[in-house]
Amino acid sequence: xxxxxxxxxxxxxxxxxxxxxxxxxxxxxxxxxxxxxxxxxxxxxxxxxxxxxxxxxxxxxxxxxxxxxxxxxxxxxxxxxxxxxxxxxxxxxxxxxxxxxxxxxxxxxxxxxxxxxxxxxxxxxxxxxxxxxxxxxxxxxxxxxxxxxxxxxxxxxxxxxxxxxxxxxxxxxxxxxxxxxxxxxxxxxxxxxxxxxxxxxxxxxxxxxxxxxxxxxxxxxxxxxxxxxxxxxxxxxxxxxxxxxxxxxxxxxxxxxxxxxxxxxxxxxxxxxxxxxxxxxxxxxxxxxxxxxxxxxxxxxxxxxxxxxxxxxxxxxxxxxxxxxxxxxxxxxxxxxxxxxxxxxxxxxxxxxxxxxxxxxxxxxxxxxxxxxxxxxxxxxxxxxxxxxxxxxxxxxxxxxxxxxxxxxxxxxxxxxxxxxxxxxxxxxxxxxxxxxxxxxxxxxxxxxxxxxxxxxxxxxxxxxxxxxxx
Amino acid sequence: xxxxxxxxxxxxxxxxxxxxxxxxxxxxxxxxxxxxxxxxxxxxxxxxxxxxxxxxxxxxxxxxxxxxxxxxxxxxxxxxxxxxxxxxxxxxxxxxxxxxxxxxxxxxxxxxxxxxxxxxxxxxxxxxxxxxxxxxxxxxxxxxxxxxxxxxxxxxxxxxxxxxxxxxxxxxxxxxxxxxxxxxxxxxxxxxxxxxxxxxxxxxxxxxxxxxxxxxxxxxxxxxxxxxxxxxxxxxxxxxxxxxxxxxxxxxxxxxxxxxxxxxxxxxxxxxxxxxxxxxxxxxxxxxxxxxxxxxxxxxxxxxxxxxxxxxxxxxxxxxxxxxxxxxxxxxxxxxxxxxxxxxxxxxxxxxxxx
Numbered sequence: 098x099x100x101x102x103x104x105x106x107x108x109x110x111x112x113x114x115x116x117x118x119x120x121x122x123x124x125x126x127x128x129x130x131x132x133x134x135x136x137x138x139x140x141x142x143x144x145x146x147x148x149x150x151x152x153x154x155x156x157x158x159x160x161x162x163x164x165x166x167x168x169x170x171x172x173x174x175x176x177x178x179x180x181x182x183x184x185x186x187x188x189x190x191x192x193x194x195x196x197x198x199x200x201x202x203x204x205x206x207x208x209x210x211x212x213x214x215x216x217x218x219x220x221x222x223x224x225x226x227x228x229x230x231x232x233x234x235x236x237x238x239x240x241x242x243x244x245x246x247x248x249x250x251x252x253x254x255x256x257x258x259x260x261x262x263x264x265x266x267x268x269x270x271x272x273x274x275x276x277x278x279x280x281x282x283x284x285x286x287x288x289x290x291x292x293x294x295x296x297x298x299x300x301x302x303x304x305x306x307x308x309x310x311x312x313x314x315x316x317x318x319x320x321x322x323x324x325x326x327x328x329x330x331x332x333x334x335x336x337x338x339x340x341x342x343x344x345x346x347x348x349x350x351x352x353x354x355x356x357x358x359x360x361x362x363x364x365x366x367x368x369x370x371x372x373x374x375x376x377x378x379x380x381x382x383x384x385x386x387x388x389x390x391x392x393x394x395x396x397x398x399x400x401x402x403x404x405x406x407x408x409x410x411x412x413x414x415x416x417x418x419x420x421x422x423x424x425x426x427x428x429x430x431x432x433x434x435x436x437x438x439x440x441x442x443x444x445x446x447x448x449x450x451x452x453x454x455x456x457x458x459x460x461x462x463x464x465x466x467x468x469x470x471x472x473x474x475x476x477x478x479x480x481x482x483x484x485x486x487x488x489x490x491x492x493x494x495x496x497x498x499x500x501x502x503x504x505x506x507x508x509x510x511x512x513x514x515x516x517x518x519x520x521x522x523x524x525x526x527x528x529x530x531x532x533x534x535x536x537x538x539x540x541x542x543x544x545x546x547x548x549x550x551x552x553x554x555x556x557x558x559x560x561x562x563x564x565x566x567x568x
Numbered sequence: 569x570x571x572x573x574x575x576x577x578x579x580x581x582x583x584x585x586x587x588x589x590x591x592x593x594x595x596x597x598x599x600x601x602x603x604x605x606x607x608x609x610x611x612x613x614x615x616x617x618x619x620x621x622x623x624x625x626x627x628x629x630x631x632x633x634x635x636x637x638x639x640x641x642x643x644x645x646x647x648x649x650x651x652x653x654x655x656x657x658x659x660x661x662x663x664x665x666x667x668x669x670x671x672x673x674x675x676x677x678x679x680x681x682x683x684x685x686x687x688x689x690x691x692x693x694x695x696x697x698x699x700x701x702x703x704x705x706x707x708x709x710x711x712x713x714x715x716x717x718x719x720x721x722x723x724x725x726x727x728x729x730x731x732x733x734x735x736x737x738x739x740x741x742x743x744x745x746x747x748x749x750x751x752x753x754x755x756x757x758x759x760x761x762x763x764x765x766x767x768x769x770x771x772x773x774x775x776x777x778x779x780x781x782x783x784x785x786x787x788x789x790x791x792x793x794x795x796x797x798x799x800x801x802x803x804x805x806x807x808x809x810x811x812x813x814x815x816x817x818x819x820x821x822x823x824x825x826x827x828x829x830x831x832x833x834x835x836x837x838x839x840x841x842x843x844x845x846x847x848x849x850x851x852x853x854x855x856x857x858x859x860x861x862x863x864x865x866x867x868x869x870x871x872x873x874x875x876x877x878x879x880x881x882x883x884x885x886x887x888x889x890x891x892x893x894x895x896x897x898x899x900x901x902x903x904x905x906x907x908x909x910x911x912x913x914x915x916x917x918x919x920x921x922x923x
Contacts, residue, residue: 279762303761329762427764430778431771434895452894459767460895461778464649465613468641481764482703493648493781496639 130159131178131229134170137163139181139208145244146204146236156235157228178213178229185209196226200552202233203393205250210236237390239293242270255386260379261350261367267386268344268364275343277328277352281368283513284383285347287398287520287553288391291315295341296324300513301480311512314554333358345386371438371518373445377402380520398553402523405540406445409530412537413447420448420533423472423499424516426459427481429488430467434460438518443476446529464493474533475499479510506532509566511550524549528567542567594863598872601658601879608887609650613894616642625651648782656780657886658879659792660841661851665878666799667834668852669859669870673810674827675735681852682838684739685831686746690719691842693749696756696769703768705779709843716839719745724831775846775900777886788844795837799871802830806867848882848900850907855881857914 135143140163150156162177164170167184174180174189185201185208193215201209212230216223222230235241245251246269255267271293276282279298285291299322301307311318324341327334330352339361346358346365355365366386370379377399384395413419422443424433433439434455443450451470452460475497477483488494488505499505508516508525515525527545531538543563550556610621624646627633633643667682675684683689694715698708723745727738753773760766805826808816816823841848858881859873882899885906889897 304764332758427768428771428779432895455895461771461776461898462895463613463653463778463890465645465890466894468614468645481761481768491781493644496641496644501639 130157131225131232132160132162132176133179133181133229133232134162134164134173134177135179135181136167136170136183136208137165139163139205142205142208142245142248142250143181145248146232146241149240149244150232150235153235155231159228159232174213178215178225179210179232180213181208181210183207183209185211189213191215199230199233201393202237203390204233204236204241205245206389206392208389209393237289237388239270239272239388242388246270251388257366257382257385259366259382260369260375263367265364265366267366269386269388271345271364271387273341273343274345274347275325275328275338275341275363276347277330277333278347278349278368279329280370280513280517280519281347281349281366281379281383283519283521284368284370284380285387286314287380288384288387288394289553289555290387290391293387294321295343296328296338297321298329300517300519301510302512304480307480307510307512307514310510314512314550314556335361347383372441373402373406373438376518376520376522394553398520401549401552405523405527405545408540409445409447409526409538412539413530413534416447416534416537421451421470421473422448422529422533423451423467423470423475425475425477425483427478427483428461429477429483429491429494430462430464431459432462434458438522439478439516442516442522442526442529445526446533448474448529448533464497467497471497472499473502473504475505476516476529477505477507478516479508479514483507511566520553521549531567590863594869594873597859597862598876601876601883604880604883605654605658608654608883609646611887611891612645612650613891614641614645616645621646652780652782652785653777653886653890654883655785656777656788656844657883659788660777660845660848661855661878661880661882662796662875663792663837663841663878664848664851665855665859665874665881666796666871667838669856669867669874670799670806670830670834671852672856673806673867674830675739676810676812677739678857679853680739681856682834683746683852685723685742685835686719686749687716687835687838688842688847689746689749689753691716691839692773692847693719693753693756695772695843695846696753696760699768699772700756700760700765703765708772709784712843713839715749716842717835719749720831720835720839724828771898772846774898775848776889776896776898777845778890778896780844784844788840791836791840795833796875798833799830802826803867803871806830806871810867845899848903850903850911851878851882854903854907854911854914857911861914861917 133143133147143161147159147161151158164173167182170180170182171184171187171189175191180189181204188198188211191198191213196214196216199212199214201211203209210233212226212233214222214226216226242251246253251269253269255269257265257267259265273295274285274290274293275295276285276297279300282294282297282299285294299311299318302311302318302322325334325337328338330349333354335354335357338358343363346363348355348365348367350367350369352367358365366382368379368382370376380395380398384392424439424443425431426433432452432455433450434457435450435453436456437458440450440453451472475488485505485507488500494500508514509528511521513519513521515521515528524542524546527540528542531540531542543560546563546566547558547560550558609625610618620642624643627643628647628651664682671680671682671684672678691712694711694713695708697715698704698711723738723742726745727734727741730737757766757769760769805821808819808821809823809826813823855878856870856874859870859877863869863873885902886899889899889902
């Protein structure tokens with residue numbers, strides 16, 4: 098009996114001894130952890146991220162495997178849960194029974210990653226796949242950025258000229274963002290850095306419909322929206338703001354309390370993104386200060402935006418008689434001037450805005466002027482109590498062409514209204530184009546809406562929901 | 569009293585005795601609103617030939633418009649846009665002007681108008697509150713009307729608590745109540761959503777007749793006509809009141825009750841005007857002074873003349889506002905831009921009346 102125990106003990110020692118030489122390197126390596134397949138040239142940062150990820154709560158040790166070439170990564174992607182390569186635009190040629198390959202996580206300039214959710218058959222992300230995803234989320238987080246900065250792979254300070262022309266120094270990484278400019282809040286979501294928001298205004302999320310939409314995009318947004326009792330363009334509770342220790346404030350040229358905020362020593366970016374070009378510049382600007390992944394997302398957004406505009410332009414160029422549109426605000430007789438984003442949207446959709454000659458902000462007009470314009474279509478904003486009955490139910494409007502031809506439409510929204518210069522406005526342009534030219538337009542609002550919210554808000558929308566928004 | 573026109577047009581009026589000249593001018597002023605209205609209904613951004621305007625008006629008056637014939641732009645514009653707007657402008661102008669004149673009389677102060685007791689600030693607060701909470705136009709209008717009345721009631725009852733110099737105290741308390749409601753309005757603007765309710769409140773406070781519809785006219789007309797009849801009726805008593813309470817008592821009038829009647833009446837008229845047209849400044853100050861220059865300070869003539877001139881003044885201003893540019897100039901802005909220089913000229917020319 099004693100002899101037998103001794104024998105088994107010896108056997109165990111021998112087996113372990115034989116296995117030991119195969120463990121290289123000893124730390125942060127686990128045979129059953131998710132496999133990370135990375136380029137040899139990226140060994141240094143990947144090992145740093147993996148070590149930090151293994152030591153953090155909810156993290157785990159990873160099985161790191163380094164190979165020399167990108168093509169080898171593509172070839173061996175089947176064995177990996179995460180692939181890290183410089184050919185990140187390519188998707189590995191793997192067919193899953195179920196599961197999916199993620200969008201790109203941009204870890205460093207020129208170094209992208211994807212996770213392969215190969216085990217997620219039940220519709221819920223498998224814990225192993227979730228680990229792979231969390232590792233990549235960590236690598237693009239401020240903590241991950243900090244490791245790359247320590248290795249000298251990312252700059253410690255970014256200096257940039259904002260849209261007000263001021264040169265702004267932004268120490269890297271940006272951990273905590275305050276966004277009193279309620280449009281810029283959506284830029285932050287668009288570049289995939291919403292987890293850094295500590296206090297923000299949310300355009301259009303006060304009314305029940307907008308709030309319900311925003312809760313879908315970010316279930317925790319109300320915490321951020323209520324973090325500071327007063328935070329908007331006109332005013333802010335500076336002390337409450339200071340207590341949150343933001344290191345970046347997103348403002349607009351109209352934010353009036355920034356002198357007080359400057360005393361906090363916080364970097365302040367001022368945006369002026371209220372035209373299609375300026376919106377793209379604003380995204381680029383924000384991306385440039387929030388790290389490589391945000392920069393990549395901004396680039397993706399801008400590409401998506403210009404691609405869509407080009408597609409619409411190609412299809413509307415041949416239209417002999419563009420539709421004449423009257424764009425109305427919170428009151429039927431309040432119209433968007435030619436300086437406003439709404440007019441740019443109408444024009445981008447291949448139509449003519451009858452109010453394009455007006456200047457300034459919203460203008461009040463009278464019905465005689467509307468009769469002079471006699472628009473083919475009336476569009477109105479999805480907020481402030483604007484409703485279709487104000488046009489169709491009012492006798493004085495009955496002789497206006499758009500009304501008696503039944504072409505009065507409300508702009509859609511999920512959270513922020515699609516007629517405001519938030520990233521979602523590109524969907525507004527698609528929707529306007531499709532509504533005005535249903536026969537000529539090949540873009541499909543519902544399909545684009547699903548793609549857009551998945552890419553830029555990480556929100557997977559059902560087809561039914563997309564249809565009902567676009568209707 | 570040397571009315572200005574008799575100095576300007578001595579040749580034209582030389583055949584008339586001075587007293588007759590005065591009377592002719594007064595009658596001319598009283599009749600002025602009619603041709604002004606007829607002239608203005610032909611004007612608009614949308615060119616409509618005169619005969620079509622007349623036909624639309626006849627169709628409307630005789631109720632023979634055939635709605636089944638499909639949308640008729642000319643009929644719609646004339647009867648549903650121009651007509652209500654012209655009516656609203658004239659009633660509101662008359663209300664604001666005549667209440668300004670009566671308040672100047674009873675407060676014996678040329679610098680007050682019917683806003684002195686806080687009716688406009690109260691109405692503004694009521695409207696802002698409803699715009700914030702519900703946004704329904706009818707409720708906004710009702711709230712403006714009633715909170716305007718509440719503000720004046722508050723000013724009047726608080727002032728009764730003090731026992732010295734009642735007019736001065738009433739003026740002071742009125743200003744305080746007005747400021748109080750303005751602060752409340754600012755508070756509402758502060759919490760309002762910058763995307764929708766805030767602009768709505770701001771636009772409402774600026775004043776304008778863009779949104780006036782035919783449905784707004786009956787209530788406005790009823791309150792305005794009622795108020796005008798009452799003020800017309802007490803116009804000679806205003807002369808007595810403007811001499812002071814002791815003189816009024818000596819002449820057998822109860823100044824407190826009379827003032828209350830006039831204040832109630834004027835407040836109803838002003839609240840109605842504000843609830844339909846928003847805050848339109850200067851009419852209550854400029855027009856009474858202009859009327860005084862033309863017909864003299866005797867309320868017997870001053871009150872009717874102020875009504876007529878107020879109606880014509882706001883009608884012309886509103887017609888400019890709706891015809892000059894594609895986008896409307898807010899009425900409150902226009903009355904200030906036109907009214908203030910006008911007042912300066914009047915004050916220069918007319919050195920009589922207020923000594």
